[in-house]
Amino acid sequence: MDLLHGVLLVAAGIAGGIIAAIVGGAAVITFPALLAAGLPPVMATAANTTALMPGLFLAAIYDRSQLPPFDRSFVAVALASIVGALIGAVLLLLTPERVFSALVPLLLGFATVLFAYAGRISTWLAARAATRGNVRRFTHSPAVVLPISIYGGYFGAGVGVLMLGVLSVGTGGNYRSANVTKNLVTGLNSAAATVIFAAQEALSWPATLLMMAGTLVGGLIGARVAQVMPNHAARKLVVFVGALLTVGFAWRYWF
Secondary structure (H helix, E strand, C coil): CCHHHHHHHHHHHHHHHHHHHHCCCCHHHHHHHHHHCCCCHHHHHHHHHHHHHHHHHHHHHHCHHHCCCCCHHHHHHHHHHHHHHHHHHHHHHHCCHHHHHHHHHHHHHHHHHHHHCHHHHHHHHHHHHHHCCCCCCCCCCHHHHHHHHHHHHHCCCCHHHHHHHHHHHHCCCCHHHHHHHHHHHHHHHHHHHHHHHHHCCCCCHHHHHHHHHHHHHHHHHHHHHHHHCCCHHHHHHHHHHHHHHHHHHHHHHHC
């Protein structure tokens, strides 16, 4: 790997760490950077998940005063996230490279739509939970978090948006609390998937560690910004970039 690719991965890691800590959606920036550095799609996905993990934990620790009590309902959410990630990671490694390459535009497109409609998703989840009397609790969440976490272990782009929507219900709509909880739960998701990737030697460690260094810096910056206000501009930027990349990768892998 040359110097230019190394700088690209660190810079993408910083940008991705900031976006992940604030709204989710870092993969729209970091995944294409890993592909540009020469990694095949499956290995790029594994590296992306692993590289973002420390930044998510750092962001959660930085604002840990806003974390909910670690009671039985929250532990159930954490366990659902871990189990789902393990399943998703195994499915990723079982997917042939050619098949996964064809899925990349669809996965990025799906993630971009999630970013674009994140507000409506959160509103719908909150309304649904309210009708069941589950607002301000996580009792509704494990069954929803499990499939989200399977997707997170498999590809991950947009998983933060989905987690934020679900966890916003359990925190009564408190953005700051929901966001730091999202960072912790998504970090656990990434950690579980990383165990599988490392055990199966599916990681390119030089690329992963370079990007990881950037995400640590970005996660700290993003955690500070998230304490002040939600960054709607960042969400719009992610949607714009995601749409462009979806078209670009569709052209690359489908035509």
